[in-house]
Amino acid sequence: MLDRRSFLGSAAAASLAAPIGAQALTSVPLPAADLHAKNEDAYWAALRKQFLIPADVVNLNVGTVGSSPRPVLKAIFDGFETTEQMTQEGSEDYPIWGYGAWDQYRKPFADFMGAKVEQMAILRNCTEANSYIANGFDMKPGDEVLISDEEHGSGEMPWMLRSRRYGVVVKKFAMPKPAKNAAEILNRISDAIMPKTRIIFVSHISTSTGVVLPAKEIAALARSKGIISAFDGAHAPGMMKVDLNDIGCDLYTGSMHKWLFATKGTGFLYLRDRSVMDRVWNTIATGGYDDPARMADRYMQIGSSCIPTLMGLNAAIGFASSIGMDRIEARNRMLADYIHAEMMKRGAQDWTSPDPALRCAIATVNVPPVQRMELQDWLWKNHKVRIRGGNPSKLRLATPYFLSKADIDRFLGLFDEYRKMKGA
Ligand SMILES: Cc1ncc(COP(=O)(O)O)c(C=O)c1O
The missing domain is CATH 3.90.1150.10 (Aspartate Aminotransferase, domain 1)
Structure with missing residues (x-):
């Protein structure tokens, strides 16, 4: 000590x-x-x-975690002051999220990221969201996930855990160092795809090198081969403009407490459509987790979580949007x-x-x-x-x-x- x-x-x-x-x-x-x-x-x-x-x-080093600006902090602190009075309107309303849809927080963030509210689940960090992906799909022992050799521990370890426990095989391709062009990265991925590759899981922005991978092209490549595409976008929200539906990937995760300067403890999971959701089991679950009509909202049924955190998220979106x-x-x-x-x-x-x-x-x-x-x-x-x-x-x-x-x-x-x- x-x-x-x-x-x-x-x-x-x-x-x-x-x-x-x-x-x-x-x-x-x-x-x-x-x-x-x-x-x-x-x-x-x-x-x-x-x-x-x-x-x-x-x-x-905003890459590890950002600092929330004054308007975000104000929203968080005000949020605690108001919600802790326990005077919520409905007799069933309490100052927690983790049960229910919470569209007032999901929708602004979905809009900000070029997605629809029904495609977006807000979670508590990128690690949690990545774990949803690694745990979510039915895969047989020997089925493969293809990742890069530059994944963050929070992207790689959920897969390593699944591999140790259930025999899924984690295959890695080496990112070029430095990556001179997009084709070079795409070729390495293409060469590493095997008959048993079920999922390609890579960072959108590499945590170690900062390289922005050609996400749209990787998603298209995966689709052309009938493989699921999933991106760890921990660094993307707030660093650069992202249009998730334009990328066309199946799944995408990220953190808002890095470059968007939102409250610590904000992350998300994007799922393209119902056909993807039908294949992704929840990792954390409470009532409502298995109602397909709820779309992405069902992945937010995770138990009591902190409401002022989401108030800070809305303020962070407002702050970034006011700059543009x-x-x-x-x-x-x-x-x-x-x-x-x-x-x-x-x-x-x-x-x-x-x-x-x-x-x-x-x-x-x-x-x-x-x-x-x-x-x-x-x-x-x-x-x-x-x-x-x-x-x-x-x-x-x-x-x-x-x-x-x-x-x-x-x-x-x-x-x-x-x-x-x-x-x-
Ligand atoms: C690429 C990448 N993925 C995931 C994470 C983990 O993010 P979080 O702390 O929000 O779970 C990080 C954190 O630095 C990261 O760089």
């Missing part, structure tokens, strides 16, 4: 900053609608103030392209795609002999810059719209300083 001194001296102490008080949530005005046209930098700087992240912290997903995506991309180009100038190896169309707001680079964990600790503990990556030397640099070029320059300057200090 950590003693008090080492605890206070650790990076964790920074996350235990004093509460700022409810008043502060509304005291910072949102930028005026026309500010973007008049002065783009001022617009983004004003939006940056909607986040409680201290002004001197540079957060290049086109604008958010363009800004995310511009910042990622900038950090990517700067790291290339510094001799980094590209672990994301050199093709800007195959990446969005995550640039992963390999910088041997720099030890990423050492650098990551040094940046956070000494300079309030947060990054993440993979050992030994990969840096995953995530660039949410609220960062500025100056923030990125600060990281770059520190990276140069660190390398000099280490003679690396």
